[in-house]
Amino acid sequence: MTEPAIPRHTPGAPCWVSLMVHGLAATQDFYRALFGWEFRPGPGQLGPYVRAVLDGKEVAGIGQLPPDRHLPVAWTPYFATEDADVTAESIRSHGGTIGVGPLDADHAGRMAIGSDPSGAVFGIWQAAAHLGTAIAGTHGTPAWNELMTRETATVSKFYQAVFGYEVEPDASADPDDYLTLRLEGRPVAALRGVGKALPRDRGPHWMTYFEVEDTDASARTVQELGGHVLQAPEEGPNGRVATVADPEGAVFTIVRSTR
Template sequence: MTEAAAPRTPGSPCWVSLLVHGMGTTQDFYADLFGWEFVPGPDQLGPYVRALIGGKEVAGIGQLPPDRHLQVAWTTYLASDDVDLTAEAVRSCGGTVAVGPLDAGESGEAGRMAIAADPGGAVFGIWEAAAHLGTALAGAPGTPVWNELVTRETSTVCKFYQTVFGYEAEAEVSADFDYQTLRLDGRPVASLHGVGHALPRDRGPHWMTYFEVADTDEAARRVVELGGQVLHPPRDGASGRVATVADPEGAAFAIVRSTTAG
């Protein structure tokens, strides 16, 4: 496992956050599944806690306002040197900005953020770091290890992300597999997966967070015991053994025992 303490290259996934209706029960679910502990704040958008592993921040959970009927979903945040400029680029490239840009923490000491959506409607966050650099631990069980956009087809939306964040894209050459890896400085940081009509009707295009686990099959069983559900059972893939699951409020995420894990 590694600590991730330096500011992220713009475009790198740097944080994941979840907005839910019942914060207490959600915290209990993830504490039991991943061993997370929690500390409060910042709470610009309502009650919010940061999840820790060994004292290192790995994710955030916030409270949805009772009058907001939004999809409960994990949100991937992409790093930016200037969130205001990035938000402008999102708009000019056919995306939308739903929240912000606004300061996080007292007078923005944590950072500055916005919530946006790409032209296909997939929601993502933009994070300009100050004191809060983002996820502070990588590779350990319970930490986010990968972020993938699940969308209808990748070609159009790939151009959007390349223009806004400067990614190099590498397409998987296959007639029946629409997949692109996004790279920064030659390093893979995220992926785009076009699934066509297999896209869930009730969700639309969305970013999926992958969390590392010690044992995918055991973690999938535990999800069900804790009141969640298994959407796609454990299977062996190129990056390791992976399953898609959902928490008790329906937020989908992937669990993976990476082939590179020790």
């Protein structure tokens, strides 16, 4: 019996998350212990790179920065596109920038890394052999992506223009400046305006949420493994959440979802 084919991600939908670090082996050990990930080699155009897998299905990527590159260590979401070159040009024409690519990643697909007009970094992915994250809804899988920015009014127009999102204000959200991004009526990501609460050392950035079985237990595990709990576990609108950082400082949110 053959496994069902992995469906292609809708253009504009988050399809992958990737992390660039200085210590690849130590980072693999951290996420293996936290999420149960195993690893297999991935495309190496930008240096050593591995793909994390759960039950044989790929969920995320981790690469190694060159020793002389002192870039922020952060999780980066990738959004699906049917044509990376066209989307890259659209990003530029609507006030964003392209820092890497577009370029081919072996036979896996074509990618670029850019930033929106506020400076928040994200990637785009034109799938070929590699379609992106292939499993969801279980411990260790990406669950959600949120842009943390000063205000959403301006930047929402950029994401609407580039990816064709429908934008829906959420009156029940806290804070009030919260927009849900939808594709074909389905929520795929969100923009959260936090004003002066935005960390000065990070600026606008995308926050990746990972599903966990037990938020409190996972937060304790993060600390035991040398990471940090930045926001203690608490109940949120869609589950119990905590904001944490791995030993190299990559910030992410863990959530026991109630969706």
